[in-house]
Amino acid sequence: MATANKNLSEYDKSRLPSAFSFRFALVRAQWNDQVTSGLYKGAYDTLIDLGAKPENIVTIEVPGSMELIYGCRQAAAIEPKVDAIIAIGCLVKGETMHFEFVSMAVYHGLSQLNLTLQVPVIACVLTDNNIEQSLARSGGVHGNKGVEAAVTALLMCGRKV
Template structure:
């Protein structure tokens, strides 16, 4: 038998209602001006969506490759409804860009699937600093909205 809410989709404001959610943020320090702007936009949007300041935990790691390890540690703490990954990888002259971009992205996805925890991945992968700056605020806000919407969806299912 299905319960009364089974099979019904969350709509409208319910999808983006963060008032009862606990969110963990992991921010890479590499390219810190960009990641600080990502974090500021993300936190402001979380608060605008009703997430209480006391329910937002924010952690810093050296770079994008360290983000998945911190996310895993947070996912093991079952009190987070969603997690957010913030970072910035700028293409250089070597293969290192591809390695960092691919491995950090794969790690974030694996943690989300292994722990059934929504993770908004806002690790920017860009060609240059101008592209990073152009995306930092919008992607920070997008990460907050994605985390809240997915947390509500998975809590509802």
Template sequence: MSSQLKNLSDFSHTSVPNGAKFKFGIIVAEWNAEITGALYNGALKTLLENGVAEKNIYSFPVPGTFELSSAAAILLSNEKSLDAVICLGCVIQGDTKHFDFICDAVAQGITNVSIKYSKPVIFGVLTTNNLEQAQDRAGGKHGNKGDEAAITAIKMAEFARSF
């Protein structure tokens, strides 16, 4: 089914572990603040609804999506007790190649930080063609990618702890 036709934040098909035993970092880009703020609110609400104590959620703003990778590395190097880091950002296609460079760099950077620290670092970044698509995925008709990132963080923290 095309994503145009459904809410992507439906978790009825899967079980989500209780998050009470975990600590999470959330790093949110300030660029495209209307969108990233909605992503952050979704992620925070979802963590809390799944048992994570507010005192176990550490939130940090960064200037833009490009800075998410380095911020995640700085956070994990200084806060060893975190079970996962959620990176939230939004890059909207423009008229130049900037979109491609930023999206590629951030995806690769987040992956590299996760591997370096052996901790889940979650890609909660919207890469859309326009503002409407971003709004649809930040609490609009396609759900909230922030919710999805939080569920992924809980599930991956549980996965990592199982070893």
């Protein structure tokens, strides 16, 4: 497991630029709320810690992970423009193929947004075998993938194709 020996919440603030002059959109799926709320908190708190102003962090909530794609596209159209978008979701494997189809569709959709939008879209969508794995990565034993997504978003700010 890639995160078995890594805490996702560790970062060296002194090696990162300030987030003070950037605007961010956090697009959060409400499905698996306990997990996505933890991921959101990790991303939001990290952006604040790195210097982002609260008024420069826009939040959009969507029902589930499939809707993240549309929500991110909406976020890209916000004025004044955002510098990076973080898509926050959680998909947990079940007994049917639904997990595989939705996971592939979400990641494909987010990839397409990165190819077509003029703003980076960071995927903070957990795809785990069970809810325990998701909880471990949204503020549990493995830290918080939301923190990692916030750092990635900051590092992508201002990069133009």
